[in-house]
Amino acid sequence: MNFDFTEEQLMIRQAARNFAQNDLKPGVIERDEHQTFPTEQMKKLGELGFLGMMVAPQYGGGGMDTTSYVLAMEELSKVDASASVVVSVNNSLVCYGLEKYGNEEQKQKYLLPLAKGEVIGAFCLSEPEAGSDATSQHTTAVDMGDYYLLNGVKNWITNGNSASTYIVIAQTHPEKGSKGINALIVERSMEGFAVGAKENKMGIRGSDTHSLMFTDVKVPKANRIGEDGFGFPFAMKVLEGGRIGIAAQALGIASGAYELALNYSKERKTFGKPLSDHQAIQFKLADMATEIEAARLLCLRAAWLKDNGQPYGAASAMAKLFASEAAMKVAVEAVQIHGGYGFIKEYHVERLMRDAKITQIYEGTSEIQKIVISRDLLK
Numbered sequence: 001m002n003f004d005f006t007e008e009q010l011m012i013r014q015a016a017r018n019f020a021q022n023d024l025k026p027g028v029i030e031r032d033e034h035q036t037f038p039t040e041q042m043k044k045l046g047e048l049g050f051l052g053m054m055v056a057p058q059y060g061g062g063g064m065d066t067t068s069y070v071l072a073m074e075e076l077s078k079v080d081a082s083a084s085v086v087v088s089v090n091n092s093l094v095c096y097g098l099e100k101y102g103n104e105e106q107k108q109k110y111l112l113p114l115a116k117g118e119v120i121g122a123f124c125l126s127e128p129e130a131g132s133d134a135t136s137q138h139t140t141a142v143d144m145g146d147y148y149l150l151n152g153v154k155n156w157i158t159n160g161n162s163a164s165t166y167i168v169i170a171q172t173h174p175e176k177g178s179k180g181i182n183a184l185i186v187e188r189s190m191e192g193f194a195v196g197a198k199e200n201k202m203g204i205r206g207s208d209t210h211s212l213m214f215t216d217v218k219v220p221k222a223n224r225i226g227e228d229g230f231g232f233p234f235a236m237k238v239l240e241g242g243r244i245g246i247a248a249q250a251l252g253i254a255s256g257a258y259e260l261a262l263n264y265s266k267e268r269k270t271f272g273k274p275l276s277d278h279q280a281i282q283f284k285l286a287d288m289a290t291e292i293e294a295a296r297l298l299c300l301r302a303a304w305l306k307d308n309g310q311p312y313g314a315a316s317a318m319a320k321l322f323a324s325e326a327a328m329k330v331a332v333e334a335v336q337i338h339g340g341y342g343f344i345k346e347y348h349v350e351r352l353m354r355d356a357k358i359t360q361i362y363e364g365t366s367e368i369q370k371i372v373i374s375r376d377l378l379k
């Protein structure tokens with residue numbers, strides 16, 4: 001593993017940093033307050049190539065590596081985790097899934113506009129009664145010959161109301177369990193598809209999270225990804241990469257909170273000297289910086305394994321587990337270092353603390369990451 005970044009990787013990191021400061025930071029508090037989706041910012045991120053970063057140029061993407069993606073996700077998440085989750089879902093769940101497992105026709109029709117950022121995608125696995133227990137799908141896709149009849153409800157879907165293309169996981173052969181599940185590409189305009197109410201959330205309030213309802217939606221067979229019954233391994237494979245994106249999001253939330261706390265500790269004086277001169281605060285900063293560095297190395301290692309064609313499922317689970325726990329700890333300490341000001345919205349750290357929590361829950365809770373890691377250790 002090389003610890004030096006290439007010039008291209010550094011340029012991408014700088015571009016993401018500039019975008020975060022110039023385009024995401026203004027208005028981030030208001031978007032959080034009013035649960036406003038960053039529509040304009042997403043359009044611009046798409047034009048800059050951040051929504052299809054790793055997709056091959058022939059399919060409209062930037063052809064970048066996963067390390068670049070981690071660097072970009074960290075920078076965007078330092079400022080606005082609501083925007084970065086859209087970037088993560090579009091890149092690593094939707095675009096990656098289509099590029100790796102879709103056929104040529106699906107790539108031309110769906111991947112191209114998604115990778116160019118012309119439209120946004122959503123990944124729909126979770127249901128009211130199937131979150132961690134993802135194999136127990138209640139949504140059904142009944143084989144009707146040349147189409148599937150899709151019925152059911154998906155829960156907490158990121159980009160639920162802003163997406164045009166949805167990858168929906170559904171059960172076709174219940175008797176086959178996880179081997180009877182399919183992944184279908186559903187268009188928003190298909191008859192019988194409805195978007196439910198927006199969830200009122202603790203954190204990442206600028207992202208739009210909705211339930212989705214499918215009532216006798218006719219999905220052409222041509223929209224099935226892979227062979228009949230490939231839907232569950234598809235979802236698991238895609239989530240291996242998705243977890244690198246969320247790990248990098250958690251890393252960004254942690255480093256954003258840390259940087260704010262570090263600067264504040266130098267400015268705020270108590271007992272005649274800056275906070276940063278008190279050893280108790282110095283030790284907090286040392287702990288925070290160490291957690292962040294370890295999280296960063298785990299993210300970059302998982303990215304490196306993926307880019308080098310090696311198994312990365314356990315590594316991405318470790319990165320997500322560690323980085324999300326670090327984000328929570330660091331963000332809480334950042335609020336503590338800010339004292340009363342930390343509790344006030346304009347200082348940003350309270351939002352980062354609320355945003356950190358979701359990284360321990362979505363794309364597999366911390367407990368689920370431990371299942372994935374321990375199964376890999378014991379296999």
Ligand code: CAA
Pocket residue numbers: 085089123125126131132133134135158178232233234236237239240313362363364365368371372
């Ligand atoms: N790659 C390929 N196949 C895999 C796999 C992988 N990584 N993981 C499992 N499979 C296969 C297994 O081999 C098994 O097939 P066989 O029977 O042929 O061996 C089949 O899938 C079922 O696997 P398990 O027996 O391991 O299933 P399980 O019921 O024990 O569950 C689990 C495994 C890891 C807990 C899984 O259910 C899981 O990951 N749950 C969490 C779901 C999740 O992460 N949801 C995220 C939704 S997306 C999201 O959240 C986006 C967002 O917020 C932004």
Ligand code: FAD
Pocket residue numbers: 089122123124125126128129130131132133155156157158159201204209358361362363364365366367368
């Ligand atoms: P449950 O599975 O009910 O778990 C409850 C608790 O029990 C958790 O702490 C869990 O870790 C623990 N637990 C469960 N089983 C075990 C076990 N075997 N051993 C130990 N502990 C266990 N899903 C999508 O498909 N697409 C999306 O775009 C998406 N976006 C989301 C956005 C937001 C804001 C939120 C909140 C969720 C999103 N999700 C999405 C759903 C998310 O992936 C699930 O919430 C998550 O996987 C957990 O499932 P659950 O909520 O049903 O919790």
